[in-house]
Amino acid sequence: xxxxxxxxxxxxxxxxxxxxxxxxxxxxxxxxxxxxxxxxxxxxxxxxxxxxxxxxxxxxxxxxxxxxxxxxxxxxxxxxxxxxxxxxxxxxxxxxxxxxxxxxxxxxxxxxxxxxxxxxxxxxxxxxxxxxxxxxxxxxxxxxxxxxxxxxxxxxxxxxxxxxxxxxxxxxxxxxxxxxxxxxxxxxxxxxxxxxxxxxxxxxxxxxxxxxxxxxxxxxxxxxxxxxxxxxxxxxxxxxxxxxxxxxxxxxxxxxxxxxxxxxxxxxxxx
Ligand code: 2HA
Ligand code: ZN
Numbered sequence: 001x002x003x004x005x006x007x008x009x010x011x012x013x014x015x016x017x018x019x020x021x022x023x024x025x026x027x028x029x030x031x032x033x034x035x036x037x038x039x040x041x042x043x044x045x046x047x048x049x050x051x052x053x054x055x056x057x058x059x060x061x062x063x064x065x066x067x068x069x070x071x072x073x074x075x076x077x078x079x080x081x082x083x084x085x086x087x088x089x090x091x092x093x094x095x096x097x098x099x100x101x102x103x104x105x106x107x108x109x110x111x112x113x114x115x116x117x118x119x120x121x122x123x124x125x126x127x128x129x130x131x132x133x134x135x136x137x138x139x140x141x142x143x144x145x146x147x148x149x150x151x152x153x154x155x156x157x158x159x160x161x162x163x164x165x166x167x168x169x170x171x172x173x174x175x176x177x178x179x180x181x182x183x184x185x186x187x188x189x190x191x192x193x194x195x196x197x198x199x200x201x202x203x204x205x206x207x208x209x210x211x212x213x214x215x216x217x218x219x220x221x222x223x224x225x226x227x228x229x230x231x232x233x234x235x236x237x238x239x240x241x242x243x244x245x246x247x248x249x250x251x252x253x254x255x256x257x258x259x260x261x262x263x264x265x266x267x268x269x270x271x
Contacts, residue, residue, distance in 0.1 A: 004105060007045045009037055010085060013070055016138075016219045017081045025140035025226070026078035030211070032114035035219070036124055036135045037068040037091070042104070046091060051102040054095065055112050059189050061121045062098030069094075071113040071120070073106070087111070094121075118192030119213070126196040127203075127215050134215065138222040141211040144233035149208040151240060154180045157268045159206065163232035164268070165247045166239075171256055173228040175264030179205040186210060204229060 004010060017033060020026050042048065069092050072081070076088040090106035090113055101113065114120065120137045127134035152162060160177040164170045179198035184191045184207070195213055198205045204225050205213045212229060216222035248256075250269040257264050 001047065002044045004045045005085075007041075009035060009041055009070055010089070012219055013072075013089060014082045014085055016223060017072065017078045019223070020138075020140055021078040023142070023227070023230075025142045025211075025230075027141065029075050029077055031078055031138075031140035032072045032116050032120065033139070034069050034071040034114075034117075034120040034124070034137050036128075037070060039068060042068050042091065046104050048093070048104065051093075051104065053103050054100045055092070055103060057094070057099055057101050057117060057121065059118050059121075059192070060098045061094050061125070063125050064094040064121055065096050065098050067094050067124075068092070068104075069120075069124075070106075071117065073111045074113060074115045076111065115187035116192075118187075118189045119195045120192075122192040122196035123199045123213065123215060126199040130200065131217070133217045136214075136216045136219055136222040138214045138216075138219075138226060139211060140226065142226060142230040142233070144237045145206060145212050145230050146209070147237050148233040149180075149206060152236070154182060154206075154208050156180050156202075157265075160265065160268050162236055163229060164253055166232040166235040168248065168256060169228055170232045171253050171262065171264060172260050174204055174225055175257065175262040176202055177204075177265045177268055178202060178229060181205060181207050183207075183209045 020031060025031060071090055071092060073088050073090060081088040086106050086108045091104045092101040093104060095102055116139055123137045152159060156177060156179055159180050179202035181194055195205050203215050212226055214222040214226040250271055253269060
């Protein structure tokens with residue numbers, strides 16, 4: 001058996017969460033990340049017959065039975081993951097009944113996975129149905145995105161359009177737009193279902209007055225999506241309330257879409 005501490009998926013998780021922390025997106029225990037793992041990725045590092053304990057998932061995740069995930073722990077600080085991954089992360093397999101998670105590694109202090117597991121697993125299901133290469137669900141609390149939800153209307157068309165107008169990168173990185181949920185109680189199956197429903201259409205879902213979810217095939221894709229929304233939201237917040245002299249107009253957004261051959265939400269422009 002190879003040393004778990006050398007597993008590439010563990011290194012990647014330690015590095016991405018450290019980066020997210022450095023961005024200021026994950027104060028205290030804020031944020032959570034899960035990555036779907038192929039059995040072949042896990043098998044060299046862990047005895048797959050050695051279940052340390054089982055933990056109820058709190059809902060029916062049967063379509064994911066037998067699938068493996070590395071997931072951040074509940075109440076754990078991103079700040080601490082890099083130096084102590086075995087306490088702050090866990091590797092789980094969804095049990096045959098879909099209602100238990102089998103712990104194979106981690107949560108060493110008796111802990112468990114993030115309270116947002118319903119939103120993560122339901123989102124994994126929704127995205128896998130669209131893209132079999134889907135792997136990552138990432139949630140965090142980026143400051144300017146959060147600030148924007150205090151002062152900007154929350155409808156998806158205008159929220160996305162405002163971000164697209166802030167800088168050229170936005171429509172190029174998220175031509176599919178940004179889904180927005182109103183404020184809801186977090187950590188529940190309800191917010192999980194609502195998030196997964198939006199994820200049928202978007203790779204980004206803003207939780208008003210809370211944070212954001214991003215998904216992707218890779219950590220870079222999910223991180224890059226969130227990073228670009230946050231850049232747009234920062235520009236918006238730095239300019240909001242000042243005389244707005246210049247913007248990227250809709251006909252210019254169309255030019256960008258042509259130049260980068262984008263499949264974009266044309267219904268989000270007013271042409
Ligand atoms: O505590 O971010 O949404 C982690 C969270 C909850
Ligand atoms: Zn959160």
